[in-house]
Amino acid sequence: MMSITSNVRRLAGSLLLAGLWITLGACSEEPDVTIGLITKQEVNPYWVTMREVAEATAKDNNVTLLTATGTSDVDVESQKRALKEMVAKGAKGILIAPTSSTELLPAIEAAREQGVIVIAVDTPVDPLDAVDAYFATDNEAAGRLVGQYARVKATQMGIEPKIAMLDLAPGISSGELRHAGFLDGFGISEDDPAIVAMADTEGDRKLGEARMAEILAGHPDVNVIYTVNEPAALGALEALKDANVDLSRTILVSIDGGCRAMKNAVRPGYIDATAMQFPENMAREGVRALATAIRAGENLSGNLDTGVRLITDDPAPGVKSNDVAYGVRNCWGN
Amino acid sequence: MAVVADDNSTSSEGFVARNLRIPFILLVLCFTAWGVAANLTDILVAVFRGIFNMSNFQSSLVQFAYYGAYFLLALPAGFINNRYGYKTGVLVGLGLAAAGGLMFLPASQFLVYEMFLLALFALAAGLSILETSANPFVIAMGKESTATQRLNLAQSFNPIGANIGVLMGAVFILPALTPEASKAIMSDPQLLASQEADLALVLKPYLGIALVLVAIWLLIFFRKFELPKPAAAIGEDIPSGNVAARLWKNRHYRFGVTAQFFNVAAQTCVWTFTILYAQDVVGVSPENAGWWLQASLIIFLFSRFLMTWLLGIIRPSLLLLIMAMFGVLCCVTAMFSLNTLGLIAVVSASASLSLMFPTIYGLALQGTGEDAKFGSAGLVMAILGGAIIPMVHAAVMDEVGPAMGYVVPGVCLALVGAYALFDLRNTRPAISDEVLPASEGGMS
Numbered sequence: 073m074m075s076i077t078s079n080v081r082r083l084a085g086s087l088l089l090a091g092l093w094i095t096l097g098a099c100s101e102e103p104d105v106t107i108g109l110i111t112k113q114e115v116n117p118y119w120v121t122m123r124e125v126a127e128a129t130a131k132d133n134n135v136t137l138l139t140a141t142g143t144s145d146v147d148v149e150s151q152k153r154a155l156k157e158m159v160a161k162g163a164k165g166i167l168i169a170p171t172s173s174t175e176l177l178p179a180i181e182a183a184r185e186q187g188v189i190v191i192a193v194d195t196p197v198d199p200l201d202a203v204d205a206y207f208a209t210d211n212e213a214a215g216r217l218v219g220q221y222a223r224v225k226a227t228q229m230g231i232e233p234k235i236a237m238l239d240l241a242p243g244i245s246s247g248e249l250r251h252a253g254f255l256d257g258f259g260i261s262e263d264d265p266a267i268v269a270m271a272d273t274e275g276d277r278k279l280g281e282a283r284m285a286e287i288l289a290g291h292p293d294v295n296v297i298y299t300v301n302e303p304a305a306l307g308a309l310e311a312l313k314d315a316n317v318d319l320s321r322t323i324l325v326s327i328d329g330g331c332r333a334m335k336n337a338v339r340p341g342y343i344d345a346t347a348m349q350f351p352e353n354m355a356r357e358g359v360r361a362l363a364t365a366i367r368a369g370e371n372l373s374g375n376l377d378t379g380v381r382l383i384t385d386d387p388a389p390g391v392k393s394n395d396v397a398y399g400v401r402n403c404w405g406n
Numbered sequence: 407m408a409v410v411a412d413d414n415s416t417s418s419e420g421f422v423a424r425n426l427r428i429p430f431i432l433l434v435l436c437f438t439a440w441g442v443a444a445n446l447t448d449i450l451v452a453v454f455r456g457i458f459n460m461s462n463f464q465s466s467l468v469q470f471a472y473y474g475a476y477f478l479l480a481l482p483a484g485f486i487n488n489r490y491g492y493k494t495g496v497l498v499g500l501g502l503a504a505a506g507g508l509m510f511l512p513a514s515q516f517l518v519y520e521m522f523l524l525a526l527f528a529l530a531a532g533l534s535i536l537e538t539s540a541n542p543f544v545i546a547m548g549k550e551s552t553a554t555q556r557l558n559l560a561q562s563f564n565p566i567g568a569n570i571g572v573l574m575g576a577v578f579i580l581p582a583l584t585p586e587a588s589k590a591i592m593s594d595p596q597l598l599a600s601q602e603a604d605l606a607l608v609l610k611p612y613l614g615i616a617l618v619l620v621a622i623w624l625l626i627f628f629r630k631f632e633l634p635k636p637a638a639a640i641g642e643d644i645p646s647g648n649v650a651a652r653l654w655k656n657r658h659y660r661f662g663v664t665a666q667f668f669n670v671a672a673q674t675c676v677w678t679f680t681i682l683y684a685q686d687v688v689g690v691s692p693e694n695a696g697w698w699l700q701a702s703l704i705i706f707l708f709s710r711f712l713m714t715w716l717l718g719i720i721r722p723s724l725l726l727l728i729m730a731m732f733g734v735l736c737c738v739t740a741m742f743s744l745n746t747l748g749l750i751a752v753v754s755a756s757a758s759l760s761l762m763f764p765t766i767y768g769l770a771l772q773g774t775g776e777d778a779k780f781g782s783a784g785l786v787m788a789i790l791g792g793a794i795i796p797m798v799h800a801a802v803m804d805e806v807g808p809a810m811g812y813v814v815p816g817v818c819l820a821l822v823g824a825y826a827l828f829d830l831r832n833t834r835p836a837i838s839d840e841v842l843p844a845s846e847g848g849m850s
Contacts (some may be wrong), residue, residue: 357588397687398586403689
């Protein structure tokens with residue numbers, strides 16, 4: 073009986089230890105890899121989110137991450153400098169959100185010549201094969217989603233569409249793709265008479281408000297408003313409120329997925345729907361892809377669509393969407 | 407199950423009889439274990455919603471399975487104890503709970519939600535038996551004069567377990583789950599792989615709990631010890647007459663059971679949906695959301711001590727009314743302040759909950775005399791509120807948004823307040839030196 077008891081104690085002890093081991097899990101180590109992330113600026117929470125997720129992913133994957141950022145969306149010099157410094161510090165791969173599609177090409181080429189893998193994130197370079205890979209939102213798909221939504225909602229509400237389009241600026245591919253996507257999704261062409269006004273906002277809230285006010289002055293019957301991003305949408309919303317437009321008979325759509333607009337404009341229904349993009353996927357997948365490729369000694373190529381989801385609490389039949397709770401969980405910024 | 411140990415039959419020499427010290431420590435581990443399991447389950451609602459891409463209502467079935475099992479097994483557990491003794495009750499409870507924990511293994515292989523619900527049901531059924539057996543078991547482990555102290559000591563490990571449970575979820579499960587944004591770009595095979603990986607995370611702590619329970623089972627099974635026979639267990643010492651009818655006629659008791667139902671409902675709702683509120687309303691990341699639930703439990707724990715002190719100054723029903731109204735205020739704030747303030751309100755609601763179970767228990771049984779032993783069972787079975795009402799909360803969330811779901815615990819707490827008001831307005835003659843059965847059950 074004594075030996076049985078002692079065996080039972082041993083078995084019980086082993087089970088206790090096994091239980092604790094299973095509960096606590098085990099850790100693993102992999103060789104260290106250094107990579108870099110260069111964003112455009114840190115005023116916009118979009119880029120802050122991208123950096124934070126890259127840092128967290130790097131930590132999870134035992135990667136040393138170097139980070140750098142510029143002072144604005146057009147700060148090319150800071151990015152050129154950061155590219156050189158990161159290569160000098162031994163980065164074997166770099167994620168860059170280019171502030172210029174062409175001006176950074178020599179610096180990128182110099183890095184690649186030294187065996188550094190370069191992935192463009194968010195914004196493409198021209199030509200696209202000047203980088204090893206491109207991870208970004210499918211901007212045309214994002215525009216198409218809000219276009220489809222606006223079309224179904226307009227039909228549902230029984231309104232004759234009078235469309236205002238608040239775009240980004242000429243020559244910026246993301247804005248042009250979103251614009252084209254919206255038209256496609258709405259089922260109209262550029263010269264359709266339903267479009268009563270178009271204006272560039274540079275994605276800026278104040279410009280969005282000013283352009284919308286101007287449009288309303290000439291076309292008070294506008295009832296479908298496309299905005300290229302949420303700051304422009306928030307500006308347009310201010311103008312609509314100032315003009316006492318009946319928001320329940322107006323469809324306002326946008327693209328982005330920032331937390332401020334999600335909580336303050338999409339959740340209360342001022343912005344009817346927004347196409348959410350995922351900067352965290354650009355960062356996470358970018359860091360993982362670089363770490364895997366560098367560790368395997370392989371090159372990297374191709375493009376990755378980092379995803380887009382339509383967010384609304386007022387779904388349109390036949391248009392796939394997620395609710396605002398999903399939007400709040402996955403939005404970027406605060 | 408209220409039991410008083412026969413003082414003469416215990417080989418007691420102190421706080422715990424010498425030959426029962428190790429079994430006592432093992433039982434304390436059991437008290438910790440069900441605290442771990444119960445509050446780890448609060449986290450599972452959010453976890454399963456993400457893994458299986460379900461509605462809030464579907465994911466709330468986790469609590470239905472858990473508290474439903476607690477409710478259904480309460481009476482059979484009493485039968486096992488009366489018929490076969492506490493040791494058998496504890497062993498059956500441990501065995502069933504361990505089996506439930508081990509059932510997570512096939513469930514995570516088959517990736518079927520219903521199998522997890524079945525595993526949770528078995529786990530909770532075992533814990534229900536274990537708890538019903540362990541409370542009187544602990545009481546019987548020493549002198550009658552130190553029984554309450556002994557039970558309090560053992561029960562104080564339950565909130566420790568509760569905090570460990572949430573901590574395990576916050577540290578080992580929530581931060582390691584596949585990010586929802588990642589799933590937006592996954593192919594079907596990748597989604598399946600992520601589901602498997604996430605369920606493996608859930609499996610680990612439950613497997614760990616199961617192994618610990620098996621170890622305790624072996625140590626208790628192979629340990630020889632004598633226990634006194636229960637002297638006054640329910641069913642053996644039922645007072646004369648129709649107790650149920652007598653209790654039912656007592657409005658303080660009848661409304662007390664109802665208030666306890668809504669109190670348990672409110673507590674389960676508030677804790678179950680704290681993580682979902684943090685994520686869906688405020689946008690807190692999964693890795694941080696668990697810490698807000700942890701804060702709730704810590705507030706609950708410390709508030710208990712504060713309430714104990716306040717109960718010495720303020721009449722219990724008045725304090726119950728004040729705290730119920732505070733809880734309602736917290737819920738209303740959560741409904742309309744869709745930001746960190748709302749989340750703080752959700753967490754603060756735990757302060758109001760902290761005094762409710764024992765206070766309602768005491769108020770409802772006051773003046774019931776011998777009927778209290780039978781009456782306590784009704785109050786324990788009010789745990790059914792924790793199984794049913796969270797589904798209503800979840801359904802409201804699905805229909806009108808995550809914040810508005812807090813109307814449900816708000817109404818529950820208002821009803822508890824109404825009971826307190828009723829008790830205040832319908833005073834009974836004070837009964838001094840009345841000894842109530844120790845409070846039992848999954849909530850405390």
